[in-house]
Amino acid sequence: MTGIYKHKENQPVVWFHRQKSKSNQWCLYCGSFLGEELKIESNKEHLIAREFVPKGSLSDKCFNFIFRACSVCNNKKANIERHISSTTIINSSARSVSQEIDQLALNKAKKDFHPDNPGKTVIESCGEIKVNYGNIMQFGYVFPPQIKNNYIKELALRHIQGIYSLITTKNYEESRLLPPKQLWFFDAFNEQDWGNPEILEVIERTKEWPCFCNIVTANGFFKIIMKRSCDDGWFWALEWNKYLRVIGGISLEDKPQQLFSNLPDLDWKDRGMQGNDKIRKRLEIPLNSIDELFNGTVSNEKNT
Ligand SMILES: [Zn+2]
Known part of the structure; x- marks a missing residue:
């Protein structure tokens, strides 16, 4: 179950x-x-x-x-x-399987103003990075509308706080709360990168951890899993609108978890400069094997 x-x-x-x-x-x-x-x-x-x-x-x-x-x-x-x-919906491949979702994605993106681009909507926020190699060559990269990074952390925190209270509280008038400082945000990965070696290693390490929540709701547009080990705190993963996966942990002692240490290196390459900023890129790795991130069985008896 x-x-x-x-x-x-x-x-x-x-x-x-x-x-x-x-x-x-x-x-x-x-x-x-x-x-x-x-x-x-x-x-x-x-x-x-x-x-x-x-x-x-x-x-x-x-x-x-x-x-x-x-x-x-x-x-x-x-x-x-x-x-x-x-x-997330404007970038999601779910658009290609349903005309209705495609239309909804466009409507939302045309109405919503992007917090990083004053006066511009999400749909107008595709961009281009110009990168200089020495003084001679210049390349441009075109990118789709980006998600504001600290918003990802904020929303993940809220979703995990809610579920944490739900599964750890016996009587909701005395609900248990998760203080933000105990939440460990590891990273967020878009759909084209769900098979990268970092994620696969985290899945492998948490495979046997007891699972306290494994929810797929809203026709698969929202997923959340939470597992807990006896000595390394909690692991959690979220998936939003079939596009973005966010993963992290909860460390009871307010210290980084073993789970996220010594993970395989991702193959970052320096790609020159944009103004004073170093640009680095890596190839994204789609998931080519069985999707195991949201595997886990909640046992109400075992965990009581
Ligand atoms: Zn409040």
Whole structure:
């Protein structure tokens, strides 16, 4: 069985109630107390925003996690989600298998302004890097709309905080929280690079770790897996809109994990200078073997 530790599959888990006293008492993201007696504004938060994945793919029969979050965290996350959603879907190969998704991708990318390019939408944010080799030669690389790097980390943190609270909490009025400093962000890889030796080695190392959450929801447009070893903390992986995989860990002692040390080198090559910046490139390696990143069986008995 796959799924989520101590919870049923294929339905949302709801901690939210209109009354504050019957909801979770702390914002799962920043840890603010949300109780009645304080004036902190809070509202309903969907861990996976409906708008984050293609329209209609996240039905009421899908897993989601609904709880109370402070309005500040909720609004900040919504902004990040909009950006990650438009930039992942526009780059996703899912566009080539469905006209509807292709159209949706274009609509989103035409409407959403790119935070790194003031006044320009995502679709207008394709770019070109001009690289100089000495004083003689110049080459240009054209690249698709890029995803804002710190937004990837921010959203991964929020998704992992939510699931961590869900699977480690016994009674949600006293929910467990994951402090941001314990989250270890390793890297993010786009679809053309899911077979690189770093990822394959991480998969190999975590193969036997007990699995506490393995969710594929929204027609496969959202995936998350979390595993925990007895002595090296947690491993987690996310996949967004069939395009971006983000991986990392949770280190209970606030130190880098063994899991991510001494990984195979990726073949970076220096490619000259752009202004004062060194440009380096490497070949991306698509996945040519069986996809094992989201393999793992959650056993509710074994893990109690
Ligand atoms: Zn908050």
